[in-house]
Amino acid sequence: MNPITYVAPADASEALDALGGHEGNSMAVGLAKFIAGGTNLIDLMKENVMRPVRLVDINGLPYNQIEETETGGLMLGALARNADTAYHPLVRSRYPLLTAAILAGASPQLRNMATNGGNLLQRTRCYYFYDSQVPCNKRDPGTGCSAIGGLSRQHAILGASEHCIATHPSDMCVALAALGAIVHVQSPSGKRQIPFGDFHRLPGDRPDKDTNLAYDELITHLELPEAQAFAGHSVYLKLRERASYAFALVSVAAALDLAEDGTIREARLALGSVAHKPWRDLQIEAGLVGVRPDAAVFTQAAEALLSNAKGQGANDYKIPMAHRAIVRALTMAAEGTVTNTGEPYISEVTV
Numbered sequence: 001m002n003p004i005t006y007v008a009p010a011d012a013s014e015a016l017d018a019l020g021g022h023e024g025n026s027m028a029v030g031l032a033k034f035i036a037g038g039t040n041l042i043d044l045m046k047e048n049v050m051r052p053v054r055l056v057d058i059n060g061l062p063y064n065q066i067e068e069t070e071t072g073g074l075m076l077g078a079l080a081r082n083a084d085t086a087y088h089p090l091v092r093s094r095y096p097l098l099t100a101a102i103l104a105g106a107s108p109q110l111r112n113m114a115t116n117g118g119n120l121l122q123r124t125r126c127y128y129f130y131d132s133q134v135p136c137n138k139r140d141p142g143t144g145c146s147a148i149g150g151l152s153r154q155h156a157i158l159g160a161s162e163h164c165i166a167t168h169p170s171d172m173c174v175a176l177a178a179l180g181a182i183v184h185v186q187s188p189s190g191k192r193q194i195p196f197g198d199f200h201r202l203p204g205d206r207p208d209k210d211t212n213l214a215y216d217e218l219i220t221h222l223e224l225p226e227a228q229a230f231a232g233h234s235v236y237l238k239l240r241e242r243a244s245y246a247f248a249l250v251s252v253a254a255a256l257d258l259a260e261d262g263t264i265r266e267a268r269l270a271l272g273s274v275a276h277k278p279w280r281d282l283q284i285e286a287g288l289v290g291v292r293p294d295a296a297v298f299t300q301a302a303e304a305l306l307s308n309a310k311g312q313g314a315n316d317y318k319i320p321m322a323h324r325a326i327v328r329a330l331t332m333a334a335e336g337t338v339t340n341t342g343e344p345y346i347s348e349v350t351v
C-alpha cells in the first residue's frame with residue numbers, strides 16, 4: 001500500500017503551494033499531482049505507473065465556466081467537464097468540430113467526470129506503459145522501449161523516436177490543435193499562454209515528458225480563438241476497432257472556410273493517434289488555400305502530410321488508413337458540417 005495525503009485547496013495559489021516542489025519545500029518534484037476528474041490518474045495509480053505521495057484536488061477551484069472572450073472566441077475552464085463543454089450551446093454552434101471530437105471519445109459516464117485540463121494531460125495507451133514489469137522509457141527512463149519490436153499495432157507513424165513510438169490518445173486535443181487553441185497556465189512565478197501546437201512534445205530522447213508544461217504549472221483555461229468561418233464545414237472522423245468506447249486508430253479533424261466562389265479560403269487539418277502529439281502541418285494547410293475542393297487536391301494533401309510516415313510493421317496499416325481518412329474527412333467537410341450529437345448542425349443558437 002502506498003500512503004497518500006490528500007488536500008483540497010480553494011484557489012490556485014493554495015493549489016500551487018500544496019503541489020510543493022518549490023525552493024524551501026522538502027517535497028521532491030514529481031511526488032505530488034493535481035487531480036481533476038481522476039479518470040486517468042486513478043487508473044495509473046492502481047497500476048502502480050504513477051505513484052504520487054500527495055493528491056491536490058483542484059475540483060474546488062473556480063475554473064469550470066465557459067465564457068465568451070472579447071475577441072469573439074470562447075474561454076473554456078480547465079475544470080469544465082468534457083460533457084458540459086461538448087453540449088454547451090456556444091461550443092456546439094461555433095465549434096461543432098470540438099463537440100464532435102469530445103463526443104467521439106470515451107463513454108458518457110467518463111465524459112461527465114473528465115475535465116478539459118485533464119484531457120490534455122492524459123497519458124498514452126501503450127500497453128507496455130501500463131505494465132510496470134516491462135521496460136518503458138516513458139514510465140522508467142533509460143529502461144528501453146518494449147513496443148519497438150513488440151506489440152505496436154496502435155503506435156506512431158509520424159514523429160516517433162528510437163526511444164518511444166507511443167501516440168497521444170486524445171480526441172479532444174485533435175480538434176483543439178486544428179482550432180488553434182491556446183492553453184492558459186498559472187505557476188508560482190505568474191501566468192503564461194502556450195499555443196496548442198507547442199503544448200505536447202515529440203518523444204525525442206525524453207519520452208517521459210509528454211508536454212512542455214512545467215511541474216508547478218496549473219492549467220486554468222483553454223482559449224478558443226474566433227473560428228466562426230469554419231463552423232459550417234467541419235468534421236471529426238474517428239476510425240477505431242469498435243463503434244464506441246474505443247480509442248482511435250487514426251482520427252482526422254478537418255475544417256474548411258469556403259469563399260463565395262467555392263474555393264478554399266482557409267483550411268485546418270489535424271491527425272490524431274498517429275504521433276506523440278496531435279499532428280498538424282501548417283504548410284499543407286496553406287497549400288489548400290485558393291483551390292477548389294476536390295478529391296485530387298485532398299489526395300495530394302494526404303500524400304504530403306504522410307510523406308515521412310513510417311510504420312513498425314504491425315502498424316503499417318495506419319498509413320493507407322490515414323491517407324483515406326484525410327481525403328474522406330476533407331471531402332465531408334467541404335460538403336458541410338457533420339455532427340455526432342444525433343441532431344443536425346445549427347449555426348446560431350441563443351444561450
Ligand SMILES: Cc1cc2nc3c(=O)[nH]c(=O)nc-3n(C[C@H](O)[C@H](O)[C@H](O)COP(=O)(O)OP(=O)(O)OC[C@H]3O[C@@H](n4cnc5c(N)ncnc54)[C@H](O)[C@@H]3O)c2cc1C
Nearest residue numbers: 036037038039040041105106115117118119121170171219
Ligand atoms: C476506459 C476509458 C476510455 C477512454 N476513452 C477515451 C477516448 O476514446 N478518447 C479520449 O480522448 N479520451 C478517452 N479517455 C480518457 C479520458 O478522456 C481522460 O481520462 C480524461 O479526459 C482525463 O481527465 P480527468 O479530468 O479525469 O484527468 P485526471 O485523471 O484527473 O488527471 C489527468 C492528469 O492531468 C493532470 N491535471 C488534471 N487537471 C489539471 C490542470 N488543470 N492543470 C494541471 N494538471 C492537471 C493530473 O495531475 C493528471 O496527471 C478514456 C478514459 C478511460 C478510462
Ligand code: SF4
Nearest residue numbers: 126136137145164165
Ligand atoms: S512506445 Fe513509449 S510508452 Fe510504449 S513502451 Fe515504448 S517507451 Fe514506453
